[in-house]
Amino acid sequence: xxxxxxxxxxxxxLGLSETExxxxxxxxxxxxxxxxxxxxRLELNRSTARxxxxxxxxxxFAFQENRDDSFxxxxxxxxxxxxxxxxxxxxxxxxxNAVLDVMGDLKKLKKSHVDVPSFRFFEGxxxxxxxxxDVLKTSRKTKCDLYGYARLDYNETHPEFxxxxxxVYIPERERIGNxxxxxxxxxxxxMKYLENNEKVHRVSLLVPEDLxxxxxxxxxxxxxxxxxxxxxxxxxxxxxxxxxSMRDDHFSLFKMAWEVAKKLPINKHAKDxxx
Numbered sequence: 001x002x003x004x005x006x007x008x009x010x011x012x013x014l015g016l017s018e019t020e021x022x023x024x025x026x027x028x029x030x031x032x033x034x035x036x037x038x039x040x041r042l043e044l045n046r047s048t049a050r051x052x053x054x055x056x057x058x059x060x061f062a063f064q065e066n067r068d069d070s071f072x073x074x075x076x077x078x079x080x081x082x083x084x085x086x087x088x089x090x091x092x093x094x095x096x097n098a099v100l101d102v103m104g105d106l107k108k109l110k111k112s113h114v115d116v117p118s119f120r121f122f123e124g125x126x127x128x129x130x131x132x133x134d135v136l137k138t139s140r141k142t143k144c145d146l147y148g149y150a151r152l153d154y155n156e157t158h159p160e161f162x163x164x165x166x167x168v169y170i171p172e173r174e175r176i177g178n179x180x181x182x183x184x185x186x187x188x189x190x191m192k193y194l195e196n197n198e199k200v201h202r203v204s205l206l207v208p209e210d211l212x213x214x215x216x217x218x219x220x221x222x223x224x225x226x227x228x229x230x231x232x233x234x235x236x237x238x239x240x241x242x243x244x245s246m247r248d249d250h251f252s253l254f255k256m257a258w259e260v261a262k263k264l265p266i267n268k269h270a271k272d273x274x275x
Contacts, residue, residue, distance in 0.1 A: 014081065015059065019044070023052045024061050027075035032065070034072055060084055117243035122228075124236055125158045131228055131238045132169050135221055139176050144222040146180035146202075147254050147275075151214035153189035156231050165193075173200040181273070183254075183261055185209035203270055205261040218250075225250050251275075 039049035056062035228238030
């Protein structure tokens with residue numbers, strides 16, 4: 001790249017148009033110039049030259065003087081370009097600090113009338129682990145109760161995820177101490193996981209697998225709902241949605257399912273639990 005091309009590229013980054021760059025460089029070379037002189041040297045019509053010179057003055061790359069009832073234009077010293085940039089940077093920082101100062105108030109105004117859903121997608125075993133870590137993180141922060149349904153067959157679930165459940169999730173749920181209420185299929189596949197009911201402070205209801213087969217897991221916690229597929233037969237994946245209205249609607253559906261399930265003879269231990 002030639003020196004002239006490099007100079008023009010830099011000036012373009014500073015917001016000058018191609019014509020403004022040509023006029024600015026001409027002023028640097030020629031010194032004080034009238035509009036007609038610039039127009040003649042660069043072969044511009046007089047109105048274009050005048051408009052461009054005025055723009056350079058507004059952008060503080062040139063200044064105007066009145067001599068003998070005529071206007072002359074002079075290019076600003078190139079060293080002042082750096083000063084301009086520093087001034088702009090200072091102004092930007094001042095604006096940024098001002099915005100940060102009211103950011104919380106702006107967010108409150110937005111939330112008062114708009115509840116924009118947040119979606120997070122997860123893939124693979126690492127994704128499932130990250131999902132369940134979010135349950136733990138939110139539980140630690142809010143002490144929220146957990147609700148949902150699940151099918152968890154240790155024989156059909158990836159061993160790394162089973163290891164995470166046994167070594168991290170279950171011990172941490174026991175330590176946090178918040179309650180959970182879940183509906184499971186009445187099947188041997190869930191029995192091993194249900195052995196941890198007391199540890200994780202969970203009340204579990206069972207429903208017939210032939211009538212209500214679960215193939216995935218569903219969690220409600222705080223303002224979030226989460227869906228996940230954990231079977232080896234399918235690619236492990238899931239989604240967390242954070243949205244108050246969606247969460248409330250799914251919680252209403254869960255309460256309806258809970259009221260039906262607790263009437264089954266096998267769930268008599270929970271006959272007095274309602275939400």
